[in-house]
Amino acid sequence: MMDGHSNNPALDGEEGVARKRLPPAERRQQIVDEAVRFFAEVGLEGNTRELARRLGVTQSLIFNYFGTKEELIEAVYEKVYIGRLSPDWPERLTDRSHPLRDRLIAFYSEYSSLIFEREWMRIFMFSGLAGASLNQRYLEHLGNVILLPLLAETKALARSDRAPKMEDVWNLHGGIVYIGIRQHIYRMPEPSTPQDEIERAIEKYLQYFGIEP
Amino acid sequence: MMDGHSNNPALDGEEGVARKRLPPAERRQQIVDEAVRFFAEVGLEGNTRELARRLGVTQSLIFNYFGTKEELIEAVYEKVYIGRLSPDWPERLTDRSHPLRDRLIAFYSEYSSLIFEREWMRIFMFSGLAGASLNQRYLEHLGNVILLPLLAETKALARSDRAPKMEDVWNLHGGIVYIGIRQHIYRMPEPSTPQDEIERAIEKYLQYFGIEP
DNA sequence: AATACTATTGAGCAGATGATCTTTAAAGGC
């Protein structure tokens, strides 16, 4: 040690921010917030020392708030997954006083604005690859609460010779989500008019089942 | 040491396979093959000792064939990425002596059988998240060599009031690829008739541009 | 201003991990 760096990362940077005490709840949240950014960038195997450095705090402090790194990751999951699926969507998606087309556009506009976000996209993918149960539960929930009702709505309007299947809804969904995957996982450029692409995907879906404006 | 385990993993298991010499080329390939399986399962941060254990070989042997772990990962990328995009597809996709529908179905049947494979899917995703340049080059290549020609083919047949965009092709592609993502990244059950879903996705795409059989 | 409380630091441990280097022994040639 003593090689030009103090043990307190806050004292190393340009601005010499001295030790600062925060209310535990606030500090905890600060750690989780930064952990979301950090893990989204480098993956869940990112190490706690680097995370502490970014926080301007010692590594051991992290373990004052989380017993293990696994616990911290759980908190990150929680923070990121929570509120991503608004509970009033099932209702709005099945409100037949509006055209299905409008409901779909409203939903996917809102939903895409929530999920086409680097942190969410990447942590979702990292947790999926890691086999996190929260990930599986999320998708199950999405299927039951959003896509299944959507299938019912489609069935109610589809022309009689073409029976909608759950896989068709997944295909609509996947095609739209893939926009975000390309952008945030593969780091390809954002489409110039993502909103437009979503509407086209929906149009394509509805037209396939003979549901016209 | 000496806690019941020899340093040679091959001697620990039930079958006492003794030290076995292989021609370097063969051993090297054996290591890469196992590394593909291993990294696909646990991610690129999987450690070399566990990999060696699975090979029934000492960890240091791996470094006889690869100077660094990074080098090994490059070899894994190479092995997995190579041959995934057959060079004759551009030609076949633009062969107007067959209906576009048939060409699309032929392409995506073949392509999906190549990529709907756990190892490819997961290593592709891991490498994408890691920002591997090979990943980016692959997608660029796919865009230029497959999707762009496909856009041209669609344009040639689309009804005049609906101009196909590159994003439409990406949407078709994404919707299909998402089948594999669901299955291999999120570990959701395989659709009962994936071939069928691909054909429906293509049908949907063509119909949107008024291209009928 | 002194005191008590506790958020934060500083130091370090134990095990894991990539990598190196010397020693051993399998296999082909004589």
Next chain:
DNA sequence: GCCTTTAAAGATCATCTGCTCAATAGTATT
């Protein structure tokens, strides 16, 4: 059967990483 070559093992290093715990110091209360 001995010799040479070299694939593979064995031992070990330096560093990294999650985690622990005693010492320190910021803040609120009196």
